[in-house]
Amino acid sequence: MPKQNYAITVAGGGSTFTPGIALMLLEEMDRFPIRKITFYDNDADRQEIVAKACEIYFKENAPEVEFGYTTDPAVAFTDIDFVLAHIRVGKYAMRELDEKIPLKYGVLGQETCGPGGIAYGMRSIGGVLEILDYMETYSPDAWMLNYSNPAAIVAEATRRLRPDSKILNICDMPIDLEEKMAHMVGLKSRKEMQVGYYGLNHFGWWHKIYDSQGNDLMPEIKEHMAKNGFADAISDTNQHVDESWKHTFQKARDVYAVDPETIPNTYLKYYLFPDYVVRESNPEYTRANEVMEGREKMVFGACKEVIEKGTAADCGFEADAHATYIVDLARAIAENTMERFLLIVPNEGALENFDSTAMVEIPCIVGSRGYEKICQGAIPQFQKGLMEQQVSVEKLTVEAWIEGSYQKLWQALTLSRTIPSASIAKNILDDLIQANKDYWPVLS
Ligand code: NAD
Numbered sequence: 001m002p003k004q005n006y007a008i009t010v011a012g013g014g015s016t017f018t019p020g021i022a023l024m025l026l027e028e029m030d031r032f033p034i035r036k037i038t039f040y041d042n043d044a045d046r047q048e049i050v051a052k053a054c055e056i057y058f059k060e061n062a063p064e065v066e067f068g069y070t071t072d073p074a075v076a077f078t079d080i081d082f083v084l085a086h087i088r089v090g091k092y093a094m095r096e097l098d099e100k101i102p103l104k105y106g107v108l109g110q111e112t113c114g115p116g117g118i119a120y121g122m123r124s125i126g127g128v129l130e131i132l133d134y135m136e137t138y139s140p141d142a143w144m145l146n147y148s149n150p151a152a153i154v155a156e157a158t159r160r161l162r163p164d165s166k167i168l169n170i171c172d173m174p175i176d177l178e179e180k181m182a183h184m185v186g187l188k189s190r191k192e193m194q195v196g197y198y199g200l201n202h203f204g205w206w207h208k209i210y211d212s213q214g215n216d217l218m219p220e221i222k223e224h225m226a227k228n229g230f231a232d233a234i235s236d237t238n239q240h241v242d243e244s245w246k247h248t249f250q251k252a253r254d255v256y257a258v259d260p261e262t263i264p265n266t267y268l269k270y271y272l273f274p275d276y277v278v279r280e281s282n283p284e285y286t287r288a289n290e291v292m293e294g295r296e297k298m299v300f301g302a303c304k305e306v307i308e309k310g311t312a313a314d315c316g317f318e319a320d321a322h323a324t325y326i327v328d329l330a331r332a333i334a335e336n337t338m339e340r341f342l343l344i345v346p347n348e349g350a351l352e353n354f355d356s357t358a359m360v361e362i363p364c365i366v367g368s369r370g371y372e373k374i375c376q377g378a379i380p381q382f383q384k385g386l387m388e389q390q391v392s393v394e395k396l397t398v399e400a401w402i403e404g405s406y407q408k409l410w411q412a413l414t415l416s417r418t419i420p421s422a423s424i425a426k427n428i429l430d431d432l433i434q435a436n437k438d439y440w441p442v443l444s
């Protein structure tokens with residue numbers, strides 16, 4: 001792709017993250033010039049609130065950028081270079097059920113982990129594939145940067161069903177944690193570190209961390225982890241700041257203690273300490289409630305205020321500094337920067353003693369021809385055992401979606417470390433089927 005002014009479509013235009021990402025794109029225009037931004041969503045009313053506010057902001061701050069929003073795929077996906085996809089199929093109403101149904105049975109309820117993640121995956125696969133297909137129909141040369149969750153299941157579905165598509169699946173959790181680790185050792189940015197990492201999405205470990213002179217940073221980071229997990233480090237994200245996240249960063253100390261040779265992703269707490277998570281949960285008030293009353297209200301409140309006042313001046317809109325990795329990734333493709341990212345990609349030997357067909361999260365070099373994987377060698381028995389079980393959950397979920405198989409989805413739930421027995425798995429599954437009848441394929 002030659003250097004030019006790029007055209008971007010944001011899929012999930014009504015997302016709580018959209019204003020922050022749109023403003024971030026404007027702030028990064030000197031690195032990544034944009035001629036057109038289009039928001040696309042399948043919920044016209046929700047999107048309109050975010051889009052009208054952003055339209056006002058764009059008119060005031062970047063009139064040279066053509067801005068539009070639509071629910072028409074032909075309009076949204078024609079003549080574009082990149083799709084940034086962050087959809088939530090079923091929105092917060094369904095996230096709340098994903099979290100609360102398992103808790104009825106004493107099993108943790110989480111957005112991407114355990115039964116909640118499986119339920120969300122069964123909803124997301126179709127939505128993400130649909131957007132990918134629109135992009136390929138209307139702009140066959142474009143790339144999709146996908147950070148819609150649950151990324152592990154979505155990525156496995158794209159591997160199975162669209163293996164040749166131009167999609168990169170990426171997660172921002174490792175980015176936030178790397179920012180925290182850089183801060184622990186006194187570096188300004190994660191970009192001053194070089195890391196080795198292996199795992200599945202929301203299920204991985206750092207096994208090497210060096211600074212740009214090649215000094216080993218692991219000993220110092222380990223000291224912090226042993227004392228306080230990620231809790232004593234800050235980062236520039238305003239995404240993971242609520243009370244529940246503070247507990248998660250603190251709990252990483254106990255997750256770290258299980259394997260002090262590596263630094264864990266915070267999401268491992270759900271798999272290694274599910275009993276603790278259930279004890280700490282309030283079945284009447286889960287993370288979905290926290291976000292609906294927090295981020296969602298705040299973002300939509302700010303958007304409505306901009307629309308009412310007719311100006312975005314002093315509106316409190318903020319660019320999402322943390323999301324600049326999206327621009328880094330788009331530039332890597334557009335301008336062949338060959339930068340390193342953790343991506344979710346087919347293993348194919350990068351972890352030599354692990355299923356070659358698994359979608360693994362590992363460092364990759366990204367350029368205009370896509371990515372090249374950086375081999376991480378053989379993984380230890382502990383991680384291998386956990387990952388084999390979890391990757392089977394993810395594969396069975398995707399197979400259940402493709403085949404409409406009740407049996408496979410029951411097996412997926414039964415295999416999840418978060419669920420103690422096949423009978424509890426069945427009870428949860430039957431409730432989830434009822435709750436998701438507008439979204440899941442029919443299972444038999
Ligand atoms: P949200 O509910 O505020 O926004 C999602 C939007 O997607 C909604 O406006 C909804 O109408 C729209 N949508 C749903 N299905 C669609 C479809 N089939 N086609 C088009 N639009 C559709 O959700 P949010 O909290 O802003 O999160 C958005 C997504 O971003 C989620 O998947 C979330 O998990 C993900 N996320 C990913 C990362 C990451 O780095 N991987 C970080 C944070 C959030």
Ligand code: LMR
Binds near residue numbers: 111239
């Ligand atoms: C969110 O809604 O912020 C999620 O994507 C992650 C979380 O905070 O639970």
